[in-house]
Amino acid sequence: MRFTYMPKYMFLAAFDFLSPVGFHLEKQLSKYAVGEYLLNVFYNLTVDGFLVSFPKCGRTWVRLMLGKAFATHFELDVSSAALLDIEHLSLKRRGIPRIHVTHDKANIRLPHELKMNRTKYRGKKVIFLVRDPRDVIVSHYFQVTRRRRNKYFSGDMSTFIHHEHYGIERILRFMNIWYHQQNVPSGFLLVRYEDLKASPHNELKKIVTFLGLSGVREKTLRDAVEFTHFENMKKMERDGVLHSRKLQPRDLDDPETYKVRKGLVGGYRAYLSEDDIVYLNRKIETELEAAFGYGGHYS
Secondary structure, eight states, X not given: OOOOHHHHHHHHHHXXXXXXXXXXXXXXXXXXXXXXXXXXXXXXXXXXXXXXXXXXSSHHHHHHHXXXXXXXXXXXXXXXXXXXXXXXXXXXXXXXXXXXXXXXXXXXXXXXXXXXOOGGGTTXXXXXXXXXXXXXXXXXXXXXXIISOOSSOOSOHHHXXXXXXXXXXXXXXXXXXXXXXXXXXXXXXXXXXXXXHHOHHHHHHHHHHHTTOOOOOHHHHHHHHHHTOHHHHHXXXXXXTTOOGGGSOSOTTOGGGOSSXXXXXXXXXXXXXXXXXXXHHHHHHHHSOGGGSOTTTOO
């Protein structure tokens, strides 16, 4: 049974009023089977869609683009920090889709712990954001080793690639699971980081159309793309504009500690040895579904 708008709005407002308590409650609940079930029920009742990705695939960029587009289209007067929280923007105006942003446990599970079951997404729209696994693993290495103190890993890039928890196996399994489960949601949109870089305006237009928004002006899309230009996002992170601890560099003078780090396509070549590239190419060619388009020594 679906909530009508007003009860749904009131329910969401009450839940969000508990933030940040609600955020920590959600984190704790997700550790237990019963808590996980309750969260799934909550999302089923309140969420219109999901933005799903493995870490370091450009999720922050897409969130901010969508937030800016929503704010402009619905004429919201909100701060830049509020634009990043696209899930709660739906409380500002009727018609804004409530999008829950998630890594779908890919950031906390071992490869064999990633389950095929995606029934919690049934009846919802899913935007699945992917990126070349070679670029992902390099960016994730810096996330783990330079942006935060990590007691579970200490080693070089090559060790990271082969690591049981952080290595390439987890990325490929996560992507393949979603490929085989893409018919579970009511709608599934695959968005590639590389396509976003090549044509951000067109890709953003595909996303807002997929979410069911009509009448979005071309200027609204152009402004959202311009607002989230790489250099502007890096400046916002450096200046603390987004008011998020997750979006702050650990060291202002070290570019590798920024959340918005390089944003390059094919940048992995500057960091990986030839042997590691050969290894990753072989893994992608033989294990990743070809439909993602990263085989054949892509980029």
